[in-house]
Amino acid sequence: MSKVRRIVKELEEVKTDLASGITLNLINETDISHLKGTFQGPPGTPYEGGLFTIDIKIPNEYPFKPPVMKFDTRIFHPNISSQTGAICLDILKDAWSPILTLKSSLLSLQSLLQSPEPNDPQDAEVAKVYISDRDVFFSEAAKWTKLYAIKNEQPTDLVKLYNLDSAAVQSIVNMGFDQDKVAETMHTLGMSTISGTGGADENRLIERLLG
Amino acid sequence: MKVRIKEWNAVSIWHWNVSEDEVCGICRVHFDGTCPSCKYPGDDCPIIIGKCNHSFHMHCLLKWLELETSRGLCPMCRQPFQTLGEDEVITT
Ligand SMILES: [Zn+2]
Ligand SMILES: [Zn+2]
């Protein structure tokens, strides 16, 4: 039973390694074939701040055959199906090696979030967006992260999310407008800052806020 | 694949000389222990060393190489796995 012994070892290893930020747990103590793993979205990507859950099924031939992994958390990424969470990653298919572990596979998924491979897409629609307009891709992916991967105990800071000039936002808030509403409106108008007080930007924004 | 098995102690010494890793990368069990299919360490469950200097329990590696998906490659470095001749081991 190489499978059972190895998975027990792998679970122990992940539990003692807090630095990687990876978690790995059995869904049911009596079934060694079905696990859930989680990892954090990498910083500097639209997935930053998100916690992504991966469904893991272990075939009987493990570790000679790769684990079957898919995203439980919905995600906007060229190599992951936006509908089913199915993953296109070579090491989970032909390039699997028995020295790879569930932890190293989860770390590979984390780096896949960092460097998408649009030429080998799992989701052609998402890949199209990624190739044609990187800004649109980024904001859509960040939106999905916010919607599905960030557990909202505190309300999201929209000023940060939309990368707005916080001094500019504050100057409008000081006029008596709600901060989130200001941030949403600036984002809709495509403004990240406001040039000059009393200028065209400010007028346009206030008009919209009042309208 | 033909593998000649020497005395357990000798195998163990080769291992310390040629590999910095103490665990079989396939089953993740220490080389002092057996592969998951064996009960007793030693001649019955030898260690195999490749020309690439990567070592595994022989039983673990054979299970991998039997699979078409392995394409005969070393699990560590993905070069075609070839065993090291005995003479070469000793001079290493
Ligand atoms: Zn082994
Ligand atoms: Zn054995």
Ligand SMILES: [Zn+2]
């Ligand atoms: Zn090798």
